[in-house]
Amino acid sequence: MNDNKRELFRNLEKFYPPKGSLRILEVGCGSGANFEHYPTGCRITCTDPNPHFQQYLKESMAKNDHLVYDNFIVASGENLKAVEDNSVDVVVCTLVLCSVQDTLMVLREAQRVLRPGGAFFFLEHVVSDPSSWVYFFQHVFRPIWYFFGDGCEITRATWKHLEAAGFSDLQLRHIQTPLFVLLRPHIVVKVLILPLYIAEVTGLLSFYKRVFPLLVYKMSFSYNNKMNDKKRELFRNLEKFYPPKGSLRILEVGCGSGANFEHYPTGCRITCTDPNPHFQKYLKKSMAKNDHLVYDSFIVASGENLKAVEDNSVDVVVCTLVLCSVQDTPKVLQEAKRVLRPGGAFFFLEHVVSDPASWVYFFQHVFQPFWYYFGDGCETTRATWKHLEASGFSDLQLRHVQPPLFFMIRPHIVGYAVK
Numbered sequence: 001m002n003d004n005k006r007e008l009f010r011n012l013e014k015f016y017p018p019k020g021s022l023r024i025l026e027v028g029c030g031s032g033a034n035f036e037h038y039p040t041g042c043r044i045t046c047t048d049p050n051p052h053f054q055q056y057l058k059e060s061m062a063k064n065d066h067l068v069y070d071n072f073i074v075a076s077g078e079n080l081k082a083v084e085d086n087s088v089d090v091v092v093c094t095l096v097l098c099s100v101q102d103t104l105m106v107l108r109e110a111q112r113v114l115r116p117g118g119a120f121f122f123l124e125h126v127v128s129d130p131s132s133w134v135y136f137f138q139h140v141f142r143p144i145w146y147f148f149g150d151g152c153e154i155t156r157a158t159w160k161h162l163e164a165a166g167f168s169d170l171q172l173r174h175i176q177t178p179l180f181v182l183l184r185p186h187i188v189v190k191v192l193i194l195p196l197y198i199a200e201v202t203g204l205l206s207f208y209k210r211v212f213p214l215l216v217y218k219m220s221f222s223y224n225n226k227m228n229d230k231k232r233e234l235f236r237n238l239e240k241f242y243p244p245k246g247s248l249r250i251l252e253v254g255c256g257s258g259a260n261f262e263h264y265p266t267g268c269r270i271t272c273t274d275p276n277p278h279f280q281k282y283l284k285k286s287m288a289k290n291d292h293l294v295y296d297s298f299i300v301a302s303g304e305n306l307k308a309v310e311d312n313s314v315d316v317v318v319c320t321l322v323l324c325s326v327q328d329t330p331k332v333l334q335e336a337k338r339v340l341r342p343g344g345a346f347f348f349l350e351h352v353v354s355d356p357a358s359w360v361y362f363f364q365h366v367f368q369p370f371w372y373y374f375g376d377g378c379e380t381t382r383a384t385w386k387h388l389e390a391s392g393f394s395d396l397q398l399r400h401v402q403p404p405l406f407f408m409i410r411p412h413i414v415g416y417a418v419k
């Protein structure tokens with residue numbers, strides 16, 4: 001990574017203060033592997049939550065005596081309270097955001113301690129393109145990596161947090177390093193996944209889009225049985241969102257086969273959307289069974305792009321077992337907010353990732369790649385509540401529940417968020 005680091009740290013010179021040396025705060029400094037790249041005379045403050053790095057840090061300090069070392073603080077990046085506001089010119093984070101508990105909090109702390117005009121430097125490994133085999137193997141090996149890498153996750157889309165962090169200028173490039181070639185596309189890997197690969201190139205996987213609705217339709221009966229109480233409790237809140245006049249207008253995103261219709265109050269007007277047109281056959285069956293509702297239309301659209309639905313035009317958006325499969329959760333939430341009238345609500349019921357200390361979490365990650373294919377893009381490893389918390393609804397009613405379902409999808413979140 002010598003060239004990459006050299007290129008990155010060449011930019012340090014842009015952030016010198018008008019007077020004096022460049023003050024660098026290194027978050028998660030580890031053994032000080034970046035010191036050789038810092039210009040002579042920089043003042044370095046190091047932080048790391050693991051005090052046992054200090055011994056190796058001292059060796060790096062001795063080797064790099066062109067720098068001035070101010071302090072080593074034992075602290076996590078999420079809580080840098082020992083560092084004053086606006087007190088450093090540069091914060092450096094390399095191979096750290098893969099392991100922190102809360103990336104956004106680390107970025108917020110970095111912004112707090114940086115002087116105005118200062119910069120956050122990063123170099124992080126991230127999740128690969130979902131259509132690559134690297135992505136597949138990153139998810140297969142992720143749990144093992146997590147245990148042996150002291151909490152390091154190889155499946156993070158860290159750039160999304162950087163984009164969302166509110167820096168005034170973000171210079172970010174995706175690069176492919178020659179590291180760990182075993183995780184790169186390789187002939188052995190290609191042989192191992194040959195069946196899925198063949199299914200993909202022969203179009204068998206797109207055939208699966210036709211079969212999937214039948215599976216969802218069949219499974220929705222047992223799911224509804226087990227979730228009846230939770231759904232009843234959730235949808236009881238619909239009554240709070242009636243408009244002053246007329247019926248409640250519900251937009252169901254990723255409606256599938258219409259498994260929620262039985263829970264909607266009589267007279268509601270329903271607009272259904274789903275990107276998979278093959279659900280329509282089963283949707284019609286549910287509509288026929290639930291003739292207490294008025295069905296306005298079925299729109300073939302993904303939740304990320306609901307352009308057929310006008311701004312502020314519905315009272316309630318419903319999304320159940322959908323945010324596990326969408327391409328871009330924040331975009332779906334943004335679209336939901338756009339189409340909701342002010343004071344309207346987004347209702348959700350979603351399975352989510354388990355507690356990282358649990359075996360469920362381990363198996364969710366081990367089986368995720370297979371689940372992804374057979375669940376038509378469904379991911380059991382999403383912390384969907386974080387997106388809901390970050391989406392800017394005025395009131396978020398969210399509960400974590402553990403209904404009696406198959407362990408991979410047992411952890412659920414349920415609730416509603418008001419625009």
Ligand SMILES: C[S@@+](CC[C@H](N)C(=O)[O-])C[C@H]1O[C@@H](n2cnc3c(N)ncnc32)[C@H](O)[C@@H]1O
Pocket residue numbers: 216220253254255256257258259260274275276279301302303304319320321322325326327
């Ligand atoms: C497991 S089914 C759930 C169906 C239904 N909401 C339910 O609760 O039974 C997942 C649904 O999400 C839909 N879906 C997948 N990606 C989507 C996206 N980007 N936007 C909206 N819906 C999506 C699928 O087509 C499918 O209907």
